[in-house]
Amino acid sequence: MAARFAVSRWGAAPAVHRGPPVSCRGWSGASADAVYDVVVSGGGLVGAAMACALGHDIHFHDKKILLLEAGPKKELEKLSETYSNRVSSISPGSATLLSSFGAWDHICNMRYRAFRRMQVWDACSEALIMFDKDNLDDMGYIVENDVIMHALTKQLEAVSDRVTVLYRSRAVGYTWPCPFPVTPSSPWVHITLGDGSSLQTKLLIGADGHNSGVRQAAGIQNVSWNYDQSAVVATLHLSEATENNVAWQRFLPSGPIALLPLSDTLSSLVWSTSHEHAAELVSMDEEKFVDAINSAFWNDANHTDFIDSAGTVLQYAIGLLKPTKVSARQLPPSVARVDAKSRVLFPLGLGHAAEYVRPRVALIGDAAHRVHPLAGQGVNMGFGDISSLVHHLSTAAFNGRDLGSMSHLTGYETDRQRHNTALLAATDLLKRLYSTTATPLVLLRTWGLQATNAVSPLKEQIMAFASK
Amino acid sequence: MWGGGKLSYSGGRFLGVLGPGCRSSQAKRPRLTSSAVYSKNQLSWTVEIKPGVFNEYRTMWFKSYRMTFSCLNRMKSYRYPWTRPYSTSQNTVDNSEVKTFLALAHKWWDEQGVYAPLHSMNDLRVPFIRDNLLKTLPNHQPGKPLSGMKILDVGCGGGLLTEPLGRLGASVTGIDPVDENIKTAQCHKSFDPVLDQRIDYRACALEEIVEDTAETFDAVVASEVIEHVLDLETFLQYCCQVLKPGGSLFITTINKTQLSYALGIVFSEQIAGIVPKGTHTWEKFVSPEKLESILEPNGLSVQTVAGMLYNPFSGYWHWSENTSLNYAAHAVKSRVQEHPVPAEFVLKGETEQLRANAYASPGMHEELKK
Secondary structure, eight states: OOEEEEETTTTOGGGGGGSSOOOOOOOSSSSSSHHHHHHEESSSHHHHHHHHHHHGGGGTTOOEEEEEOOOOOOOOOSSOOOOOOOOEEEOOOHHHHHHHTTHHHHHHHSSEEEOOEEEESSSSSSSSSEEESSSSSOOOEEEEEHHHHHHHHHOOOTTTTEEETTTTTTTEEOOOOSSSSOOOOOOOEEEEETTSEEEEEEEEEEEEEEEEHHHHHHTEEEEEEEEEEEEEEEEEESSSSOOOEEEEEEEEEEEEEEEEEOSSSSSEEEEEEEEEHHHHHHOOHHHHHHHHHHHHOOTTTTTTHHHHHHHHHHHHHHHHHSOOOOOOOOOOOOOEEEEOOOOEEEEEEEEEEEOOOEEEEEEEETTTEEEOOGGHHHHHHHHHHHHHHHHHHHHHHHTOTTTTTHHHHHHHHHHHHHHHHHHHHHHHHHHHHHTOOHHHHHHHHOOOOOOOOHHHHHHHHHHHHOOO | OOOSOBBTTTTTTTOOOOOTTTTTGGGGGGGOOOEEEEEETTOOOOEEEESSSSOOOOOEESSSHHHHHHHHHHHHHHHOOOOOOOSSSSOOOBBHHHHHOOOOOOOTTTTTTTTTTHHHHHHHHHHHHHHHTTTOOOOOOOTTTTTTTTEEEETTTTTTTHHHHTTTTTTEEOOSSHHHHHHHHHHHTTTTTHHHHHHHEEOHHHHHHHHHHHHEEEEEEEEOOOOTOOHHHHHHHHHHHHHEEEEEEEEEEEEEHHIIIIIIIIIIIISSSSOTSSSGGGGGGHHHHHHHHHHHHHHEEEEEOOOOOETTTTTTTEESOOOSSEEEEEEEEEESOOOHHHHHHHHHHHHHHHHHHHHHHHHHHHHHOO
């Protein structure tokens, strides 16, 4: 064959050479295994939403989709009185995705809280940034994870002719197809389940969390490290009922503390702090816990005169250049008590898969990227992955393409890696920047925050990026 | 550019069966048609015995030259004098093209291999076919937009275009004269239960489909084929014959211009190696005007001609206003019957005569009756 001059558009290496070689042997097993078009491994928020979105997609009407979930089916007969302590901040873009397959209606019928403003400020200075939508749009929604799951389950049942959900099923083994087999062998991915049964699929989507089995089995490299922080979540009762449509976040040197509105009298706490402090917080008695929260938001002990005066100087300068309203620092509502048994902690870390796709495999959600909760973007990035992947798969299906073909999978990967890498880097940078009390850095971030707050177009850009 | 083309045997060793409505000038020759097709290289000997009955014929394939003797023996049992094939000029398969495609018969499904540009051409040609066919359908099922349509993919090669059309719900028949190509295609579709049912592959030439008058198709696709056939007019006539009235003919091919020589032959084949050497011959390229001039008299009215451009660096194709390199054409068969009725009666009479001659041996008669 003549020398190939054409540059492969996936870089010089064909897909086989991506990452460490993974054993791929021709499958000689039962060809009576069911062949699915798409198998989604992992039935969490992102996995279930992916299966739902594909099931409702018009070009997938004659395709077979399978969702594998290791846990049992969660039936939510009636919405419980007490709010769950695991909540997510849903951006408007994610809300659009959820409404595209009818899950948002179910959520609206249950409960959610819209917030219009967000105040983020520093513990070491007066600097703050206030995100505010001029038009009366919502900035985001706080929804309990259970509510979202229930809405997704309902919508999955609505398309049960196309989407099969297997509960209590865990995939224990994967066999990858050879990219260009010499001997005729099945070109599909073979999945062996815990109960011994096996199935084949044209496309495997890994949505199984940050310790993704799919990612590990595919041999995809993962850049990850653990933060020296754990997050404490709890459901809090406010001292008095307020309009409660503002999200509050304060950067303490030990980590950010956030108060997210759930209702007029309830808010959700997400406090990222050192492992020891987190363990202390979870075990201390209620009163001390409530006091700790209130003082974390109100205490100015970390202020220094130098930084304060430096901040005032810049504020004055900004006032001269741009005489607009200067938003004074507001204080979040005070907390009266905490729901019993709602205090939980979980460790934090960062992770990013070097590749989101391989032939016949795609990673979405936490399997592809894991982020610090300080920006409230974790599940939104996952929903963004879903939007992009469904768009690419839908176009591919309408063009009669093989669903596992790299041509559209790399399109998804490029789309999302660009967006996610930027967000991951920014979040990690913010986390590190705000973890210190060293004066030069405090000065830098004080001035940076004040300047950003003053430049409205920049704030709008940030809000737009985070709302996708 | 290239593709599992219609192969034409320049040695004239292939006899096609005259289809219905053929020119009466051919009526003088005995219609009996034994046809032998062989490739110089591989010594695979394919013999087709076709008596002048349009609906029944026997096809036999042999794998080595030694088999010719057993072939002759079988011939004897039919009491059929196996005459040396002679050209009736109804063949469309070009012998010289076989060599190129036989060597690459296993490489069809390597998406980054030799056929990579054809894989990425699907991004253009599948929507082109799909959208033009959907215009003719009053409503379509979501998920299977082409369901209910019968499509013939002439020169399907390894099934690169056949499979996407099958996935869109159509019942597709893929034909290719190169046996190895059909084998590769069969093997590839066998793993997908849905495609297995919707697609049917046959290793034959268009002539054989034409004989089988029971089959007519809603659409005929000849993608990257007409620049490989021996007799373009006949080929396009056959395409027209197998189309239902109002059916669509889709063609993608290369224009015959100086630019296509410079880029399509010199650059692609000799310099850059995008296309294997010897795949194309510039003399056989067809310009849209010539194509139209052949299609129009046959009752096919050209609806669209659109240029396609390949970017060798990105590996993607793009639609273009410029048709001087590659282009795609869509023609629709008119709904009015074109052929004069008397000619058919003449043909029928001759058929009866031939039938009488051919069925000299009762044994053969039995075989054919099967």
